[in-house]
Amino acid sequence: xxxxxxxxxxxxxAASCGGCEIAVLNIGERILDxxxxxxxxxxxxxxxxxxxxxxxxxxxxxxxxxxxxxVRTSENEExxxxxxxxxxxxxxxxxxxxxxxxxxxxxxxxxxxxxxxxYLDNYSTDNLQGVQPQPLxxxxxxxxxxxxxxxxxxxxxQVVPVDYFIPGCPPEPHQIWTVLQAVVAALQGGTELxxxxxxxGAGSVAVCDECSLEKHEKQIAHFYRPYEIQxxxxxxxxxxxxxxxxPATRSGCGAxxxxxxxxCRGCYGPLDDVDDQGARLVSAIASIGVAGQLGADxxxxxxxxxxxxxxGIADPAGTFYRFSLAHSLLNRTRYPGNGDGKGEKL
Amino acid sequence: MNRxxxxxxxxxxxxxxxxxxxxxxxxxxxxxxxxxEFRGFEQFCVGRPxxxxxxxxxxxxxxxxEAHHMASTKALDALFHIEPTPAVKKLREMFxxxxxxxxxxxxxxxxxxxxxxxxxxxxxxxxxxxxxxHKVGVEIGRAVIDCRQRNHHVIQVLGxxxxxxxxxxxxxxxxxxxxxxRQEFEAIALKNVDFALFSLQxxxxxxxxxxxxxxxxxxDTFTHRTYYMxxxxxxxxxxFYDGKIRVVDPEGKQFVKYAYRNYAKHVAExxxxxxYLKFPYLKEVGxxxxxxxxxxxxxxxxxxxxxxxxxxxxxxxSQEAFEKFYETLGSKKVNGRYQPVHQRLAxxxxxxxxxxxxxxxxxxxxxxxDITDTNVRPIVTExxxxxxxxxxxxxxxxxxxxxxxxxxxxTQVNLIVGTTNNYAxxxxxxxxVAKALIKKDTEITHGLLNRIEMAFRAYDxxxxxxxxxxxxxxxxxVIIRDLDGAIISSLRR
Amino acid sequence: xxxxxxxxxxxxxxxRVEPDLVLKALREGADGVLIAGCHPGExxxxxxxxxxxxxxxxxxxxxxxxxxxxxxxxxxxASASEGPALxxxxxxxxxxxxxxxxxxxxxxxxxxxxxxxxxxxxCGGEAEVSDxxxxxx
Numbered sequence: 001x002x003x004x005x006x007x008x009x010x011x012x013x014a015a016s017c018g019g020c021e022i023a024v025l026n027i028g029e030r031i032l033d034x035x036x037x038x039x040x041x042x043x044x045x046x047x048x049x050x051x052x053x054x055x056x057x058x059x060x061x062x063x064x065x066x067x068x069x070x071v072r073t074s075e076n077e078e079x080x081x082x083x084x085x086x087x088x089x090x091x092x093x094x095x096x097x098x099x100x101x102x103x104x105x106x107x108x109x110x111x112x113x114x115x116x117x118x119y120l121d122n123y124s125t126d127n128l129q130g131v132q133p134q135p136l137x138x139x140x141x142x143x144x145x146x147x148x149x150x151x152x153x154x155x156x157x158q159v160v161p162v163d164y165f166i167p168g169c170p171p172e173p174h175q176i177w178t179v180l181q182a183v184v185a186a187l188q189g190g191t192e193l194x195x196x197x198x199x200x201g202a203g204s205v206a207v208c209d210e211c212s213l214e215k216h217e218k219q220i221a222h223f224y225r226p227y228e229i230q231x232x233x234x235x236x237x238x239x240x241x242x243x244x245x246x247p248a249t250r251s252g253c254g255a256x257x258x259x260x261x262x263x264c265r266g267c268y269g270p271l272d273d274v275d276d277q278g279a280r281l282v283s284a285i286a287s288i289g290v291a292g293q294l295g296a297d298x299x300x301x302x303x304x305x306x307x308x309x310x311x312g313i314a315d316p317a318g319t320f321y322r323f324s325l326a327h328s329l330l331n332r333t334r335y336p337g338n339g340d341g342k343g344e345k346l
Numbered sequence: 347m348n349r350x351x352x353x354x355x356x357x358x359x360x361x362x363x364x365x366x367x368x369x370x371x372x373x374x375x376x377x378x379x380x381x382x383e384f385r386g387f388e389q390f391c392v393g394r395p396x397x398x399x400x401x402x403x404x405x406x407x408x409x410x411x412e413a414h415h416m417a418s419t420k421a422l423d424a425l426f427h428i429e430p431t432p433a434v435k436k437l438r439e440m441f442x443x444x445x446x447x448x449x450x451x452x453x454x455x456x457x458x459x460x461x462x463x464x465x466x467x468x469x470x471x472x473x474x475x476x477x478x479x480h481k482v483g484v485e486i487g488r489a490v491i492d493c494r495q496r497n498h499h500v501i502q503v504l505g506x507x508x509x510x511x512x513x514x515x516x517x518x519x520x521x522x523x524x525x526x527x528r529q530e531f532e533a534i535a536l537k538n539v540d541f542a543l544f545s546l547q548x549x550x551x552x553x554x555x556x557x558x559x560x561x562x563x564x565x566d567t568f569t570h571r572t573y574y575m576x577x578x579x580x581x582x583x584x585x586f587y588d589g590k591i592r593v594v595d596p597e598g599k600q601f602v603k604y605a606y607r608n609y610a611k612h613v614a615e616x617x618x619x620x621x622y623l624k625f626p627y628l629k630e631v632g633x634x635x636x637x638x639x640x641x642x643x644x645x646x647x648x649x650x651x652x653x654x655x656x657x658x659x660x661x662x663x664s665q666e667a668f669e670k671f672y673e674t675l676g677s678k679k680v681n682g683r684y685q686p687v688h689q690r691l692a693x694x695x696x697x698x699x700x701x702x703x704x705x706x707x708x709x710x711x712x713x714x715x716d717i718t719d720t721n722v723r724p725i726v727t728e729x730x731x732x733x734x735x736x737x738x739x740x741x742x743x744x745x746x747x748x749x750x751x752x753x754x755x756x757t758q759v760n761l762i763v764g765t766t767n768n769y770a771x772x773x774x775x776x777x778x779v780a781k782a783l784i785k786k787d788t789e790i791t792h793g794l795l796n797r798i799e800m801a802f803r804a805y806d807x808x809x810x811x812x813x814x815x816x817x818x819x820x821x822x823x824v825i826i827r828d829l830d831g832a833i834i835s836s837l838r839r
Numbered sequence: 840x841x842x843x844x845x846x847x848x849x850x851x852x853x854x855r856v857e858p859d860l861v862l863k864a865l866r867e868g869a870d871g872v873l874i875a876g877c878h879p880g881e882x883x884x885x886x887x888x889x890x891x892x893x894x895x896x897x898x899x900x901x902x903x904x905x906x907x908x909x910x911x912x913x914x915x916x917a918s919a920s921e922g923p924a925l926x927x928x929x930x931x932x933x934x935x936x937x938x939x940x941x942x943x944x945x946x947x948x949x950x951x952x953x954x955x956x957x958x959x960x961x962c963g964g965e966a967e968v969s970d971x972x973x974x975x976x
Binding site: 108152274275276278279280282283285286287289291292294295299302303306307309310313315316317318320328329330331332333334335 | 857858859862863865866878879880886889890892893894896897898900901904905906907916944947948949
């Protein structure tokens with residue numbers, strides 16, 4: 001608790017998109033309550049505090065820090081360590097810091113290809129000399145530094161200890177407000193916060209439970225791409241053959257995407273006690289598929305039909321791990337020359 | 347001290363730092379505006395199904411996900427060779443107009459506006475949206491908050507979510523608008539028009555009636571004469587959703603007007619080793635460095651640029667505001683069109699004119715008969731190959747270019763994003779302002795450094811957008827030093 | 840099983856083998872995983888093995904995207920009376936894995952979170968840069 005003045009609030013973005021910041025602003029008038037309760041200590045989108053200001057704070061000065069964005073560069077990691085030191089409560093806010101989210105899709109490719117696509121083989125880039133960004137550039141006036149780019153995208157808890165996780169890409173405003181209220185109650189009224197390491201601001205059942213679409217028995221004989229059919233309104237999308245990750249995704253958002261006829265893509269992460277959301281989705285989706293018939297089809301035919309059914313899923317890794325790759329068991333794809341044998345730092 | 351770092355820059359979307367080098371005389375030798383962030387969408391989207399791109403690329407930016415979602419959806423139209431019906435186009439444009447209202451509101455009141463409302467020298471702790479609300483009063487604060495809320499509500503109802511909409515499909519949209527919603531949104535659009543007029547009035551009262559601010563806006567320090575880019579309809583009027591891309595030269599003469607698919611004939615990007623972001627420039631003029639003028643390929647794509655590149659607006663109140671803008675700033679008509687306004691701080695004003703246009707356009711579209719057409723989700727029958735989709739993002743012209751195999755799996759992606767267009771102009775604005783403000787023996791106050799930052803805030807930059815890409819291999823090591831040269835941390839692979 | 844390179848785990852039905860068990864095995868040091876289930880039509884739980892077949896089929900596609908060679912995860916139908924056939928399949932797979940080499944996922948793929956090495960034209964002199972700096976984050 002701050003010794004003088006109000007409790008200190010910080011929000012920071014690492015390899016992120018700014019959506020988490022907008023989600024906080026989308027709590028609407030309640031931002032005025034946040035303003036009444038907290039002093040802002042660091043929040044680059046909204047306030048003019050600089051890195052040096054944060055370095056100058058005493059350790060633990062910040063009461064609560066909402067850290068969003070994945071760890072992609074050395075600067076992201078430096079700020080993770082800095083804000084861990086300076087904050088009493090460090091929250092992995094949003095799916096990027098929780099599980100990697102969209103930036104972690106880069107773990108399905110490799111830095112060489114990434115560099116090539118941006119700088120050397122880029123359709124609209126004129127770069128005959130093959131210039132690339134460097135961590136250190138000597139210019140006439142002095143040195144210019146850039147953060148180093150890591151081989152693998154990491155989640156926040158893979159670099160520093162994290163107190164709480166708020167899932168969502170971004171977390172929904174009503175959930176954000178619930179969490180902020182609980183924090184304020186704890187800071188002011190001394191009520192208990194959940195155990196450290198908890199996932200907060202979300203439900204504990206699957207998205208299907210929140211979804212208003214009608215569900216019957218699931219036996220999918222064919223998977224469709226979203227533009228291949230016009231789904232019947234009011235009916236479960238997955239049952240109609242449109243991929244929806246609701247069965248293996250944590251509730252809390254209100255099942256928003258299915259309500260507009262688009263399947264869930266899993267941004268709230270897995271349920272409790274699940275290490276790897278993508279594997280769970282492979283299991284769930286495959287379980288409710290139907291391929292071949294016992295008695296009618298021999299083993300070869302059964303295998304062939306299973307293959308045909310699964311071929312209708314266009315991009316398993318990029319779909320089932322859309323938001324959770326940094327937390328997945330395999331974590332990244334192999335590529336020639338990667339790994340330096342130094343062992344896991346996770 | 348021979349070096350000043352502003353790190354990070356604040357009150358914008360994204361990461362950036364400004365390095366100012368001083369010479370022995372204590373004057374600015376040079377400034378470098380570095381972008382230290384990047385993620386790599388152009389590569390990690392390869393292998394993904396193209397129809398997922400509206401839901402993946404919206405994560406390029408959470409402030410303008412609607413822009414990426416829309417450009418991506420239009421790229422899918424082209425890729426899958428499916429022409430959306432007029433009803434679908436109107437639905438999308440109406441949705442997009444609601445987004446413009448909330449985004450421009452957020453920028454004016456939360457990002458760029460505080461510099462004017464609180465003053466550039468206000469203490470950092472007050473120089474933000476909360477300071478603005480304290481100063482102008484909670485009632486006005488509530489009006490701003492309410493504007494954002496009601497338009498994000500429109501976005502969520504039609505798009506699925508308030509941040510990162512999901513409804514875009516090739517040739518269509520995943521859900522239609524009901525009549526009940528239409529009526530609700532019509533009431534919202536009317537409020538938006540009022541709010542836009544109110545915001546323009548605030549600008550007039552707080553900025554235009556304050557001589558110090560007017561001098562700031564008109565000062566040569568914040569002025570650059572470059573090419574200007576924007577999307578225009580068949581009458582050369584501003585349109586955010588669709589049209590052709592038009593570029594005018596510093597004198598206001600049309601330089602080129604092209605269809606989306608030809609963008610690479612006219613725009614090229616340049617790499618510098620000290621930043622992750624690339625610098626687009628006009629190919630036919632060529633890169634001549636960070637300089638103004640018709641001989642330099644540097645161009646700008648902002649609300650100011652869009653007004654400069656257009657001959658007018660299509661809605662009555664915004665057209666009135668458009669004419670007042672040019673007249674007030676002393677622009678003359680040449681060959682029937684106003685000459686460009688070059689003062690970059692005037693972009694804040696131009697942004698409010700666009701806010702008004704978006705509000706009027708939203709209302710117009712909601713009154714169209716087919717806006718509630720239920721047939722908005724067509725089935726795709728063609729084989730995909732390649733497609734380009736563009737929109738005007740609030741921060742500039744946005745281009746998505748996709749190539750796929752016959753199964754619609756992406757094989758290549760190219761993106762030129764709103765703010766990227768403006769990287770060179772922003773760098774030039776920062777450099778010019780720094781050189782003008784910092785002289786021998788000048789006291790470096792936070793207010794002075796903030797004025798340097800004001801040079802970029804006018805552009806409403808979005809560097810998460812700009813740095814969608816990932817650069818390649820990094821050299822061996824990095825040292826991070828504080829202002830005294832002491833090492834804070836150091837890194838090696 | 841005579842083969843010493845095989846670590847066997849018994850389950851009541853191949854349908855118990857969830858994809859994350861396979862992934863965990865690969866991550867924690869296995870060079871390959873063989874799922875042996877009862878023949879379709881002979882499943883005590885009627886269709887447990889069909890579920891396995893579907894999961895396995897989808898998992899193989901996913902593994903390919905991670906760069907795991909197809910030989911490393913295999914599915915085999917074998918009944919209790921088909922001991923020699925199973926042994927033969929195990930031997931065959933062992934040979935295939937030997938030819939591919941060890942997977943060593945943790946050590947070779949996860950490694951430490953190294954920075955991306957620079958290969959292109961350095962600005963400022965690569966030698967000068969490399970002399971100066973030490974790294975630990």
